[in-house]
Amino acid sequence: xxxxxxxxxxxxxxxxxxxxxxxxxxxxxxxxxxxxxxxxxxxxxxxxxxxxxxxxxxxxxxxxxxxxxxxxxxxxxxxxxxxxxxxxxxxxxxxxxxxxxxxxxxxxxxxxxxxxxxxxxxxxxxxxxxxxxxxxxxxxxxxxxxxxxxxxxxxxxxxxxxxxxxxxxxxxxxxxxxxxxxxxxxxxxxxxxxxxxxxxxxxxxxxxxxxxxxxxxxxxxxxxxxxxxxxxxxxxxxxxxxxxxxxxxxxxxxxxxxxxxxxxxxxxxxxxxxxxxxxxxxxxxxxxxxxxxxxxxxxxxxxxxxxxxxxxxxxxxxxxxxxxxxxxxxxxxxxxxxxxxxxxxxxxxxxxxxxxxxxxxxxx
Amino acid sequence: xxxxxxxxxxxxxxxxxxxxxxxxxxxxxxxxxxxxxxxxxxxxxxxxxxxxxxxxxxxxxxxxxxxxxxxxxxxxxxxxxxxxxxxxxxxxxxxxxxxxxxxxxxxxxxxxxxxxxxxxxxxxxxxxxxxxxxxxxxxxxxxxxxxxxxxxxxxxxxxxxxxxxxxxxxxxxxxxxxxxxxxxxx
Numbered sequence: 369x370x371x372x373x374x375x376x377x378x379x380x381x382x383x384x385x386x387x388x389x390x391x392x393x394x395x396x397x398x399x400x401x402x403x404x405x406x407x408x409x410x411x412x413x414x415x416x417x418x419x420x421x422x423x424x425x426x427x428x429x430x431x432x433x434x435x436x437x438x439x440x441x442x443x444x445x446x447x448x449x450x451x452x453x454x455x456x457x458x459x460x461x462x463x464x465x466x467x468x469x470x471x472x473x474x475x476x477x478x479x480x481x482x483x484x485x486x487x488x489x490x491x492x493x494x495x496x497x498x499x500x501x502x503x504x505x506x507x508x509x510x511x512x513x514x515x516x517x518x519x520x521x522x523x524x525x526x527x528x529x530x531x532x533x534x535x536x537x538x539x540x541x542x543x544x545x546x547x548x549x550x551x552x553x554x555x556x557x558x559x560x561x562x563x564x565x566x567x568x569x570x571x572x573x574x575x576x577x578x579x580x581x582x583x584x585x586x587x588x589x590x591x592x593x594x595x596x597x598x599x600x601x602x603x604x605x606x607x608x609x610x611x612x613x614x615x616x617x618x619x620x621x622x623x624x625x626x627x628x629x630x631x632x633x634x635x636x637x638x639x640x641x642x643x644x645x646x647x648x649x650x651x652x653x654x655x656x657x658x659x660x661x662x663x664x665x666x667x668x669x670x671x672x673x674x675x676x677x678x679x680x681x682x683x684x685x686x687x688x689x690x691x692x693x694x695x696x697x698x699x700x701x702x703x704x705x706x707x708x709x710x711x712x713x714x715x716x717x718x719x720x721x722x723x724x725x726x727x728x729x730x731x732x
Numbered sequence: 733x734x735x736x737x738x739x740x741x742x743x744x745x746x747x748x749x750x751x752x753x754x755x756x757x758x759x760x761x762x763x764x765x766x767x768x769x770x771x772x773x774x775x776x777x778x779x780x781x782x783x784x785x786x787x788x789x790x791x792x793x794x795x796x797x798x799x800x801x802x803x804x805x806x807x808x809x810x811x812x813x814x815x816x817x818x819x820x821x822x823x824x825x826x827x828x829x830x831x832x833x834x835x836x837x838x839x840x841x842x843x844x845x846x847x848x849x850x851x852x853x854x855x856x857x858x859x860x861x862x863x864x865x866x867x868x869x870x871x872x873x874x875x876x877x878x879x880x881x882x883x884x885x886x887x888x889x890x891x892x893x894x895x896x897x898x899x900x901x902x903x904x905x906x907x908x909x910x911x912x913x914x915x916x917x918x
Contacts, residue, residue: 635785
């Protein structure tokens with residue numbers, strides 16, 4: 369009624385005419401009562417409370433330091449709860465902190481309040497308690513700086529807490545988004561591990577079957593990549609089917625090359641007298657002289673400019689003796705391959721007699 | 733020469749090369765001696781050359797597979813295939829050369845055991861395997877299976893693994909045989 373009308377009348381000039389401190393002193397008591405009637409819900413309400421009279425608060429702060437701060441702050445807190453000027457909050461906060469003592473107290477409270485969020489709920493109660501104190505001590509304009517400071521600092525701290533809490537909310541949202549990203553990354557990273565430790569990505573089924581299938585698919589894709597590197601010209605091709613085509617073509621061509629070369633060797637065969645030294649020397653320059661058995665079989669071509677060849681011609685009659693230690697050494701090295709070697713051994717030993725006879729024939 | 737891949741393709745090519753060349757040269761000499769032992773006139777007839785070609789080819793494959801050893805499924809399957817072919821082609825001669833026939837049979841059962849063990853371990857991948865076989869890549873995978881020795885018993889994952897190793901070994905074999913052929917004909 370009258371008080372409400374006065375407050376209504378008082379509120380509009382507060383918003384419209386920021387530079388009239390006289391009106392504020394008139395509306396002091398009503399607005400304090402109004403504040404008590406409407407308990408502050410959370411920290412955001414104080415920002416709302418602070419927002420409206422922000423330019424007025426600026427003026428008050430700049431022009432009247434301590435004594436007017438109490439009514440100014442009370443005035444600010446008594447304002448109705450709405451946020452028409454959200455942008456002014458931050459500007460007002462800057463001006464609030466212009467006073468060094470206020471900055472100190474605000475810093476102390478912000479540190480105190482920033483540690484854990486429940487504090488923000490306790491701070492409004494503190495500020496309301498302070499406002500009660502303000503109400504009980506209206507005459508103490510020279511109020512203790514200690515008691516006024518908390519009152520002054522609390523709304524600013526509230527505002528600061530409001531911004532950190534808003535920031536905290538934003539940070540939480542960002543964290544959720546990044547956690548989703550990290551989930552994807554972790555699932556991707558997990559699939560690179562040797563053991564299967566896959567986390568379900570967002571929007572994908574999470575049964576064990578689909579997880580296992582996805583792991584197998586990743587394995588298969590990794591092996592396809594390796595095959596692409598092996599087969600020349602496969603890197604540019606995208607798509608599994610075409611890559612498989614290329615792989616099949618490559619294997620077929622290699623097998624055909626083997627057949628062609630063996631046909632060539634079969635046709636060329638009569639001139640074969642191989643020295644393993646020479647062949648491996650052609651290979652990569654790493655000639656293992658000590659280990660290689662000298663297995664020159666034919667007498668027909670003595671003019672080989674390779675070391676140790678002349679000696680081998682004398683040794684060819686000691687074919688069998690050469691073979692025996694050879695096979696012994698081979699079977700030490702190759703633990704697996706006895707059947708093939710045994711086959712060859714028996715064959716060569718069976719044929720060595722015929723070889724000698726044929727060589728004698730040749731010489732004659 | 734070949735860089736070891738991140739996955740399990742550790743390919744020490746030097747030892748493979750050495751063993752392959754050794755085994756292959758040995759086999760070539762054997763074949764050469766056989767050729768010398770037969771009549772000189774019929775040496776260059778096409779049938780003779782064809783027969784020799786088959787022997788050389790099987791010798792090349794056998795020496796490659798034995799150089800790799802029994803670690804790889806494709807080498808095991810290749811050796812088994814060659815042994816079966818030899819048994820068919822040279823029935824009595826083959827058994828004469830391997831006096832302990834039981835030993836060979838023992839080896840074949842080992843092969844089948846290894847194959848069965850591999851098969852049973854791959855059974856749980858059947859569902860994925862069906863999906864892959866029925867899909868668009870299914871017939872291509874079967875084509876690859878025909879090419880790679882022992883590929884029929886493998887699922888896609890192992891098939892790709894064996895294919896990679898097989899391609900590497902085939903490339904080595906081709907390179908070395910080319911050198912031998914050039915050396916022999918030069």
